[in-house]
Amino acid sequence: MRQKLRVAAYAVCVLDGRILLARSPGPGGVPEWVLPGGGMEHGEDPFDTVVREVAEETGYRIDVSGLLGVGSLRLVRRRRRGLFARSVDHHGVQIMYEGNVVGGELRAEVGGSTDLAAWHDLSEVSGLNRVPLVDIALRLWRERPAAGRVPD
Template sequence: MDIRIAAYAVIIRDDEILLAHWNEHGRSGWTLPGGGIEGEEHPAVAVVREVREETGHDAAVERLLGIDTMIVPAAKRISGSAPLYAMRVVYRAHVTGGTLRNEVGGSSDEARWFPLDSLSSLKKVGLVDVALRLNAEEPADGVPSPA
């Protein structure tokens, strides 16, 4: 079994979410900015790098929202002959600078802000819904409400 660890950012401002359009080997969909960890890179460092590469924005991590895992059967993989264990580390982050632009030469081909209420009509990957659920479970200030 192959293993891939990746880090992704939920970035929401003014009721809009920043998404990247994944387009690879005939498969596509809107997803969170993020991607695979390189070498000994920490996931929090990887997500900042990936946001910059895919969207042009500089970002700062606010908090870890959670970790999601899935197994992709070998027959459903784009490349590789073994099943893939995918670990997706999801952070809440915010934009600190930069200018929105599309990635060149990567697995995403567009970056865009979308109103949150328009997400149901988008062709998106499942990670977006997983991440929004994780984000909704975490209070903005990090302090749980009293019971």
């Protein structure tokens, strides 16, 4: 079985009761809202990753004001390529930071993994089609657990 590790850094940017999210095509082409952020490049510091990814996906420059927590997700997926099917043991590590917008202008990413960036009222997030990481990160942002992890 093939093993795949992905380390990614994400930003929770909240301003005036609104959170900054990016829209991704999602599985099956159904759009879903995600935190701005993404995968670390080899040799890149996660702090630099989140600053770069937010700029790429939203057009904003941010200051990182704190580490909210670290998440870990493991999935085994069966992938089919032509006549062959193969299982992949995927392990994702998500580093979540708090970010404050300090410059730039809101815009959509061009040629990337997202196609729109927008501010959403915190009270309306539960009604959005979103990835579970949005809820986990918001809980970390609200509760600030000392261990940097949302209890099960």
